[in-house]
Every structure is written in structure tokens, then in C-alpha cells.
Amino acid sequence: xxxxxxxxxxxxxxxxxxxxxxxxxxxxxxxNLKYRSKMLQYALEQLMDGGTNxxxxxxxxxxxxxxxxxxxxxxxxxxxxxxxxxxxxxxxVAEKGGKRTTDALADFKNGLLILQSSNxxxxxxxxxxxxxxxxxxxxxxxxxxxxxxxMERVSGWYKNKYRWITRIIAICIALxxxxxxxxxxQTIHNDPILKxxxxxxxxxxxxxxxxxxxxYASKVDSAFKGIDQKYNTILKDTxxxxxxVDSLKKxxxxxxxxxxxxxxxxxxxxxxxxxxxxxxxxxxxxxEGNPLKIVDEKSNKWRFVTFLEGSVMILxxxxxxxxxxxxxxxxxxxxxxxxxxxxxxxKPKENS
Numbered sequence: 001x002x003x004x005x006x007x008x009x010x011x012x013x014x015x016x017x018x019x020x021x022x023x024x025x026x027x028x029x030x031x032n033l034k035y036r037s038k039m040l041q042y043a044l045e046q047l048m049d050g051g052t053n054x055x056x057x058x059x060x061x062x063x064x065x066x067x068x069x070x071x072x073x074x075x076x077x078x079x080x081x082x083x084x085x086x087x088x089x090x091x092x093v094a095e096k097g098g099k100r101t102t103d104a105l106a107d108f109k110n111g112l113l114i115l116q117s118s119n120x121x122x123x124x125x126x127x128x129x130x131x132x133x134x135x136x137x138x139x140x141x142x143x144x145x146x147x148x149x150x151m152e153r154v155s156g157w158y159k160n161k162y163r164w165i166t167r168i169i170a171i172c173i174a175l176x177x178x179x180x181x182x183x184x185x186q187t188i189h190n191d192p193i194l195k196x197x198x199x200x201x202x203x204x205x206x207x208x209x210x211x212x213x214x215x216y217a218s219k220v221d222s223a224f225k226g227i228d229q230k231y232n233t234i235l236k237d238t239x240x241x242x243x244x245v246d247s248l249k250k251x252x253x254x255x256x257x258x259x260x261x262x263x264x265x266x267x268x269x270x271x272x273x274x275x276x277x278x279x280x281x282x283x284x285x286x287x288e289g290n291p292l293k294i295v296d297e298k299s300n301k302w303r304f305v306t307f308l309e310g311s312v313m314i315l316x317x318x319x320x321x322x323x324x325x326x327x328x329x330x331x332x333x334x335x336x337x338x339x340x341x342x343x344x345x346x347k348p349k350e351n352s
Contacts, residue, residue, distance in 0.1 A: 010198035016331035170324035179320030
């Protein structure tokens with residue numbers, strides 16, 4: 001029973017590692033093709049105008065609080081600080097009320113009266129938030145809190161919208177690395193040394209979960225967020241310090257480009273190192289020659305695979321692709337439970 005348990009742990013380790021590799025590839029695609037910024041723009045358009053007209057959304061995107069975060073005149077960044085959004089939306093709504101006064105909260109409420117005629121859901125929400133706010137600072141804090149919660153929902157929409165990418169990547173990885181899980185399972189089960197090595201690797205990984213889980217945090221977004229906040233603070237003071245806004249934006253773009261290149265390099269190295277950790281002369285990931293030919297065990301000569309052997313190979317690759325698409329966190333949780341079961345197994349008898 002322990003042998004089957006260890007085989008299971010080793011197989012799940014392989015699923016986990018290639019699931020992480022698939023996630024890394026997906027993130028590289030998303031970052032390079034700017035999927036997040038596109039999704040963010042779509043979400044804000046739906047939020048501001050419900051997708052019917054673009055007047056409010058256009059005002060938001062052209063507001064200085066967001067305009068200085070843009071990568072260019074057309075594209076939004078992949079992250080917008082809640083403070084920038086709150087200040088922009090409060091200012092936009094207040095402008096709708098006409099002449100501004102010294103009472104910012106009153107100006108905001110007057111603007112809402114004008115906008116509420118459009119029956120916009122956002123206006124209803126802002127009306128609710130302003131009704132429970134004593135001053136403009138309290139309103140800003142409430143809008144920031146709500147925006148952060150909304151962005152969490154947008155992250156969920158993003159994952160669902162681009163789930164098809166994960167499946168395509170999983171199929172590609174299974175084919176490229178020849179993840180015939182039927183053959184791999186047989187190889188592992190019949191080789192005690194290989195099995196022990198893989199189980200040992202799995203144990204090391206679950207003993208340091210933060211190291212692996214750290215790669216599920218969007219590092220490039222965190223880096224861009226830090227850069228945006230840094231220059232956002234500086235740009236707030238440009239009126240008093242008379243600094244060159246264009247040169248600051250160029251410096252910000254330069255820092256983002258460096259962070260972007262570093263992210264690509266680090267992710268590639270990480271994915272490569274994960275695969276190397278489980279590769280060996282007994283477990284080679286990839287194709288050796290013609291995939292439709294194998295070495296006959298009796299004659300020790302190359303021959304074409306039979307229909308049954310080909311069907312089993314296709315089944316093994318299918319299992320590999322499906323397993324990868326389940327995601328790293330899913331396999332990490334199962335691997336942790338199985339390793340703990342193995343560690344909690346029968347203790348050796350003490351000598352009397």
C-alpha cells in the first residue's frame with residue numbers, strides 16, 4: 001500500500017509542477033498581450049455606463065488621476081490605485097453639479113442629482129455611500145473600500161474569461177513534454193529509486209509552501225503598482241515643484257520596461273528549474289524520435305506502435321492535459337494531504 005501511495009505522490013508532483021509551468025506561461029501571455037489592462041478597461045466601462053454609452057467612462061479615463069497612469073493615450077495600466085479612482089469619480093460627479101462651492105460633499109450630492117436621471121447603478125451606489133458619509137474624506141474612504149472589493153470581483157471575471165487559454169496551454173504542454181501519464185506512472189511505480197527521489201522532492205516542496213505559492217502572486221503587477229504609486233506621489237507635487245511631467249512619465253515607463261524584462265526572465269528561469277527538478281535519465285520529458293515508433297522489448301528493434309498502444313498513448317496525454325488544467329493549488333493541496341498521510345503511517349517497532 002505504501003508503494004502505491006508513494007507512486008501517487010510522485011504522479012501528483014508531476015501534475016503540480018507542470019500546472020505551475022502552465023500558470024507561468026499563461027501569466028507571461030497575459031502580461032505581454034496586456035489582457036489585464038483590457039479587462040480592467042472593459043470592467044470600468046461596464047461600471048460607469050453599463051456598456052450603453054461612454055460619457056462617464058470617457059470622463060474617467062481622461063481624468064488626470066487616471067490619465068497619468070496610462071501607458072499611452074489609449075491603454076490603461078493593468079492596475080489602478082483605489083485612491084486615484086475615488087478622487088477621480090468624486091471630482092467627475094461634483095463637476096456635473098455645476099458651479100463648485102467650498103462644501104465638496106454638497107457639490108458631490110448636487111452632481112448625483114443630475115446623474116441619477118440616467119438610472120445608473122453606479123449613481124445609486126454612490127448615493128448610498130454619500131448618504132452615510134459625514135464629510136468628503138469619509139466618502140473617499142468608502143469609495144476606495146468599495147472599489148477594492150469590486151476589483152476582486154473583476155479578478156474573478158478575468159480568470160473565467162481567459163480560462164480557455166489555460167486549457168490550450170495544458171494541451172500544448174502535454175504534447176510538447178510527452179506527458180503520457182500512463183507510461184510515466186508505470187515508469188515511476190517500477191523504479192523504487194526514482195519514486196523515492198520524487199517523493200523526497202514533494203516533501204521538500206510542501207515543507208516550504210510559501211516559496212511555491214509566491215509565484216501565484218502577480219509579481220509584475222506588484223512591481224507596476226509600486227512604480228505607479230511612487231510616481232503618482234511625485235506627480236501630485238508637480239504644480240508646486242514645477243517638475244517636468246513628461247520627463248517623469250518617461251522615467252516611469254523606463255522603470256516599468258526594466259521590471260517587465262526582469263519578470264519575463266525570472267518566470268522563464270523558474271519554469272525551467274521546476275522541470276529540471278524532476279527530470280532524470282529514467283524520466284525524460286519530451287519526444288525521442290518518431291512518436292509513432294517504439295523499441296520492441298523482444299527484438300530490441302524499432303517498430304510502429306499498435307492501435308492499442310497508440311490509444312493508450314493518446315489516453316495518457318489526455319490525462320496529462322486534463323491534470324494540468326486543474327491548476328497548481330488543487331494538486332498542491334492533494335499532495336500535502338498524501339505526504340502527511342505517508343508521514344503519519346505505521347511507526348517502526350521499538351526494540352525491547
